[in-house]
Amino acid sequence: xxxxxxxxxxxxxxxxxxxxxxxxxxxxxxxxxxxxxxxxxxxxxxxxxxxxxxxxxxxxxxxxxxxxxxxxxxxxxxxxxxxxxxxxxxxxxxxxxxxxxxxxxxxxxxxxxxxxxxxxxxxxxxxxxxxxxxxxxxxxxxxxxxxxxxxxxxxxxxxxxxxxxxxxxxxxxxxxxxxxxxxxxxxxxxxxxxxxxxxxxxxxxxxxxxxxxxxxxxxxxxxxxxxxxxxxxxxxxxxxxxxxxxxxxxxxxxxxxxxxxxxxxxxxxxxxxxxxxxxxxxxxxxxxxxxxxxxxxxxxxxxxxxxxxxxxxxxxxxxxxxxxxxxxxxxxxxxxxxxxxxxxxxxxxxxxxxxxxxxxxxxxxxxxxxxxxxxxxxxxxxxxxxxxxxxxxxxxxxxxxxxxxxxxxxx
Amino acid sequence: xxxxxxxxxxxxxxxxxxxxxxxxxxxxxxxxxxxxxxxxxxxxxxxxxxxxxxxxxxxxxxxxxxxxxxxxxxxxxxxxxxxxxxxxxxxxxxxxxxxxxxxxxxxxxxxxxxxxxxxxxxxxxxxxxxxxxxxxxxxxxxxxxxxxxxxxxxxxxxxxxxxxxxxxxxxxxxxxxxxxxxxxxxxxxxxxxxxxxxxxxxxxxxxxxxxxxxxxxxxxxxxxxxxxx
Numbered sequence: 001x002x003x004x005x006x007x008x009x010x011x012x013x014x015x016x017x018x019x020x021x022x023x024x025x026x027x028x029x030x031x032x033x034x035x036x037x038x039x040x041x042x043x044x045x046x047x048x049x050x051x052x053x054x055x056x057x058x059x060x061x062x063x064x065x066x067x068x069x070x071x072x073x074x075x076x077x078x079x080x081x082x083x084x085x086x087x088x089x090x091x092x093x094x095x096x097x098x099x100x101x102x103x104x105x106x107x108x109x110x111x112x113x114x115x116x117x118x119x120x121x122x123x124x125x126x127x128x129x130x131x132x133x134x135x136x137x138x139x140x141x142x143x144x145x146x147x148x149x150x151x152x153x154x155x156x157x158x159x160x161x162x163x164x165x166x167x168x169x170x171x172x173x174x175x176x177x178x179x180x181x182x183x184x185x186x187x188x189x190x191x192x193x194x195x196x197x198x199x200x201x202x203x204x205x206x207x208x209x210x211x212x213x214x215x216x217x218x219x220x221x222x223x224x225x226x227x228x229x230x231x232x233x234x235x236x237x238x239x240x241x242x243x244x245x246x247x248x249x250x251x252x253x254x255x256x257x258x259x260x261x262x263x264x265x266x267x268x269x270x271x272x273x274x275x276x277x278x279x280x281x282x283x284x285x286x287x288x289x290x291x292x293x294x295x296x297x298x299x300x301x302x303x304x305x306x307x308x309x310x311x312x313x314x315x316x317x318x319x320x321x322x323x324x325x326x327x328x329x330x331x332x333x334x335x336x337x338x339x340x341x342x343x344x345x346x347x348x349x350x351x352x353x354x355x356x357x358x359x360x361x362x363x364x365x366x367x368x369x370x371x372x373x374x375x376x377x378x379x380x381x382x383x384x385x386x387x388x389x390x391x392x393x394x395x396x397x398x399x400x401x402x403x404x405x406x407x408x409x410x411x
Numbered sequence: 412x413x414x415x416x417x418x419x420x421x422x423x424x425x426x427x428x429x430x431x432x433x434x435x436x437x438x439x440x441x442x443x444x445x446x447x448x449x450x451x452x453x454x455x456x457x458x459x460x461x462x463x464x465x466x467x468x469x470x471x472x473x474x475x476x477x478x479x480x481x482x483x484x485x486x487x488x489x490x491x492x493x494x495x496x497x498x499x500x501x502x503x504x505x506x507x508x509x510x511x512x513x514x515x516x517x518x519x520x521x522x523x524x525x526x527x528x529x530x531x532x533x534x535x536x537x538x539x540x541x542x543x544x545x546x547x548x549x550x551x552x553x554x555x556x557x558x559x560x561x562x563x564x565x566x567x568x569x570x571x572x573x574x575x576x577x578x579x580x581x582x583x584x585x586x587x588x589x590x591x592x593x594x595x596x597x598x599x600x601x602x603x604x605x606x607x608x609x610x611x612x613x614x615x616x617x618x619x620x621x622x623x624x625x626x627x628x629x630x631x632x633x634x635x636x637x638x639x640x
Contacts, residue, residue, distance in 0.1 A: 151539055158538070178589050209525045212533045246509060247522055276456030282434065283453040289441035304620070331613035334606075342605065344584050352586075367587040373546050374581055380550030381574060387552065 028127045029057035029065045032094075032111040037137035040097055042148075045141030047099040048107060052131065055113045058091050065091045069112040069128065072098060075136045080108050101139040109134045157372065162365030169357035175364055177352050182321050182339030186353070187227055189295040189319045194231040198294035200224070202237045203284065203309065205300020205324070206277055209243045212347075213325050217300030218244070218251055219350035220323070224297060225255035229264060237270040238287060240280040245272045281305035285312045298322040298337070299346065302329045310336035323349060428635040431627060473500055549577050576604040 032052040040047040050070055058065040067090050071083040089096050101107060111131045119125045169175050193200045202224055204217040221237065228235040237252065239245045248270045256265035273283040285308065288296070296313040298306070298320070306322075306329040313320045314336045322333035323341030333340045341349055344366075351359035413419065433448035473496055480493020502521040509518040553571045555563040582594065583601035590598045632638045 151535065151543065154538055154543065155535070175587075176589075177586050180586075209522075210529045210532075212529065212537070215526060215529065243506075243522075243525065246506065246518065247526075250519065250522065272457070274453045274457035275460035276452075279452045279456035282449045285437065286441065286446060286449045289437075307620075328612060328616055331609035331616065334609055335613065348586050363586055367585055369542070370581055370585060373542060374578065376546060377549045377574075377577065380546075381553060384550060384552040385554050 028129045029113045029115045030055045031129045031131045035131045037109045037134040042145040045103040048139045050096045052111045064115040070096045071110045075106040075108045106136040158369040161368040165364035166361030169361040175360045182341045190227045193294040194233040196294045199234045200295045201293045202297045206240045207301040208241045211301045213301040222251045223353040225252040229256045229259035229261045281308045296320045307332035
């Protein structure tokens, strides 16, 4: 490190008069040049990107550049402060992002090329040579992430299609939605509960209101509660989150009101058990074994408790209708339930059941989005395949313009 | 700490073991032992989560910063960033108004806020992870060659299979079209792919659950009974 200190005292870029190198050692590398610092683009602030042209000895010339150190100082009217190392880059790299800056503070940077040389004692030491300092750079946040423009375009297309179809549905145009088998069974399942004089249990998943599947599950609950109110069936909704409990109460209350039976609703129909995943599962299992409901609905986001719940319901011979978009839990519901809404069917269910223009239009718009995605995949596959054939290579990187999949890369 | 005392550790092991066996009695049928264990489990976990939310969410994210912010106004130098905390604080208070019968309707506003922001926030996340990333990864050449230009039959078949499965699966999830004719047949192929995938996922997950069972048996036989090492 002695040599490094000696060089650091010399003028930037000048390594000709270095006392420590007067001994028989290889000369230090040439410095990195054209060093620039600028605000890192497309971020929320707090980072500056430093770029440089590699030292002539990095991979060429004397080939003695081992790595680069990036040094930073705060600039002031009286000159730069002390330079501190803020990071490093291996030889061959010409870019570094300093992710620990404070927005609005003027920073200047130096790139230090490092080389390992043998010392008289035999132990190699690092010698360094510094570049010219950069100009002043500030970090700032940007309002728009320009590399996510593709996501914006997709949102505009899908949302535009949804708004168009909502408008169509609102103006009275009939929008077709195919049958969803599990949902046709809702009336049947509620009717069965009424005939048998047993309860209906509705489980809206184990996640909170920030999970879209919970929202979908609660929307379906509105429909189930309305049918239950019309059939005068007994409905119970044990939940595992306080916010879900509050929302479910609102939804069930409104459903009973719409069914013309507000007096049949009471808050105790929707109750909280516990936030704990397996505590909740144990609680429901106990309730199911004791009350022996004739119908069980599992609609929402589930994790490892899915099979415990569905298997218990199956063991008492209840009709079970499940719906989730959790890929790992779907197999268990498919195996243990009578009907299962798979993935997006859960989200489509509310539109199918309610026939509301907003939901129908939304579903149609999403279908258009799927059609666009299918088309993009098809075109992309054809282009990349022809590209692969014409170039006789399996290397996707070389397909360049043929690979339109890169248009959809998410940064 | 007192909880590290060997006596307490032994006591904890016995309690955990007896509750494990108590819950396992459900495999036979519902019984008073299971009811007791279930009630304790549900009650303790509900209390635990309440305390956890209070100390790990409510106070660090609202209570302490709010107090520190207000303090700066009186002690100085005054900072005003804490004023933003009034938004979640007010929404939380509005939620509690459910307890007041005449003002219960106010609780609907924070709920509407939660539902709205969840839908908006998740729209972008889902679009990126569930649509665009999948789309990008699906665009693959269905003919593959190695470095020397030799056709790779098996790799090409794999890619073709994935492509057919992706298309057929997506056809199944079209809701605007009746599943009849050619469309219906393709969607049918999609359900086969889905069911095969579910079968594989079932087996994979069951293996994971077996390891959980083994972990519990290990606790009973090693930590509790010391029958195995």
